[in-house]
Amino acid sequence: MRHLILMDTFKGSLASKEAAEAVAAGILQQDPSAIIDQSPVADGGEGTLTVYAAGGYEMRTEWTVDLAGRPCEVMYAQHGQEAVIEVAQICGLSMRHETDDPFLLHTKGVGHLVQTLRRKGMTKIRVALGGTGTTDGGLGFLHEMGCSLRDEEDRPIRFHTNPLVETQRLTCIDAPFSLEALVDVRSHYSGQDGPAYLFGPQKGLRRNEIEYLDQRLKEMETILKLENIQGAGAAGGLGGAIHAVGGTIVSGAQSILTYIGFEERLRKADYVWTGEGKVDHQSQLGKITGEIVRSAGVAQVPCLILAGIVEEKVSGALDCRSIHVNQPVTLDKEQTFARLKEQASIWLKELSREKG
Known part of the structure; x- marks a missing residue:
């Protein structure tokens, strides 16, 4: 048999x-x-790098910042000009310290690593989403990608709090390389099946914070034209942010099974x-x-x-x-x-x- x-x-x-x-x-x-x-x-979360490494990708390390802005060294997989990263290594729930306020955590480190890999000559980057501790709509990522995030007085946001709170105007640019989000959930960017309501409790958010962040996600959803985009809510909205800069959202499970x-x-x-x-x-x-x-x-x-x-x-x-x-x-x-x-x-x- x-x-x-x-x-x-x-x-x-x-x-x-x-x-x-x-x-x-x-x-x-x-x-x-x-x-x-x-x-x-894997299905786009923990273990994705192991799958690609088993198939011939080389494991390498690079520096970025974690979900609270602390420097951290992470692994990624590379084959030629293609790279795979796991966001759980950067802004994963397990990266959170006891003293961290879950409301303030962000995805800047993901964007920072993507830009670093781009400067190293990567032309295609797969971003494995899953297991994050953030609910910032991916705005931290967008900031690092060069998008314009401005407050109510039309000044660049300062990340004094969750970027969803500060950002009132947002202008995106298309990434000049291939960017792919591997998602393990089909949740939308806002609403009852969005990241705030669906995963906020396990990330430590209080009820009033969940309601507030979902309202802000709903407003950003309109600005970023993410209505009805399945997978946009993956990784606290990071899936939608990747879509907003011209990336594609794909099933992590199907992508890996094909691989x-x-x-x-x-x-x-x-x-x-x-x-x-x-x-x-x-x-x-x-x-x-x-x-x-x-x-x-x-x-x-x-x-x-x-x-x-x-x-x-x-x-x-x-x-x-x-x-x-x-x-x-x-x-x-x-x-x-x-x-x-x-x-x-x-x-x-x-x-x-x-x-x-």
């Missing part, structure tokens, strides 16, 4: 590659003759294994797990999902199981690996019995 294993990260426990290795170990424990095909995957040659590999598989730390409603709205299940269904290849927590099963999967046998508990790296291996072995044994 041929098994295609494409596991997303189990945040806080296992990277994508390690999760796939755990599932492979479980399969081989049950069937030593099994043929394994595995790759790290790893998923369709051709799928045709050779008898089973597809995928999963992530938590499977929920969001998993079917552009996340890598849902996209793999959908494509496997079209190809009529059974797809099995192993997750840390299962809040809602993904339609089209053969089954979706949690690695927590009894109740959710906090697992470390070794425990998560062992549980994935164990459940994969048990599941394959059940499948073998059903086949005869």
Whole structure:
């Protein structure tokens, strides 16, 4: 039997590659003759650089500033004149310090890094969005890209607060190179499915701040002509900002699946294994797990999902199981690996019995 294993990260426990290795170990424990095909995957968030590095991109480092303006050194992937960056390394939620006010955090560092890479000769830059701690509509990014952000007295904004608060007039310019936003959500720039309401609470914003920032996002949405643009709300509105300077918004999951040659590999598989730390409603709205299940269904290849927590099963999967046998508990790296291996072995044994 041929098994295609494409596991997303189990945040806080296992990277994508390690999760796939755990599932492979479980399969081989049950069937030593099994043929394994595995790759790290991501959907435009954490782990995207690993996918490109596995495909031949070279990992490099560069300096920029984080979501509070502190200098930070980050990794990026490069192949020729193309580069890939992960915004989670620059303005990720995990970058926030306890003393940081979530209302004031910005995306200037993303724009700074993009401009640095442009000066280094990059002609195409992919920006992997996901896991950010910012809700500035991407205005910090636009400032660094050379756009004009001015206050109510027609002066350049000073970043004394969230740039969404200060900016009253905004004039954008088109980026003179190819810019692509890899998104893992289809949210709009404002509204109930926009970044303020949808992700503001987990970023530490208070209710009144969420309502205020959403109102400002709505005003910027009109100025930037982002109405009805899916993915514009990704990364606190950074997706929309990239679109505003002539960049394109694409599905991170689909882009990465194309990059790893998923369709051709799928045709050779008898089973597809995928999963992530938590499977929920969001998993079917552009996340890598849902996209793999959908494509496997079209190809009529059974797809099995192993997750840390299962809040809602993904339609089209053969089954979706949690690695927590009894109740959710906090697992470390070794425990998560062992549980994935164990459940994969048990599941394959059940499948073998059903086949005869």
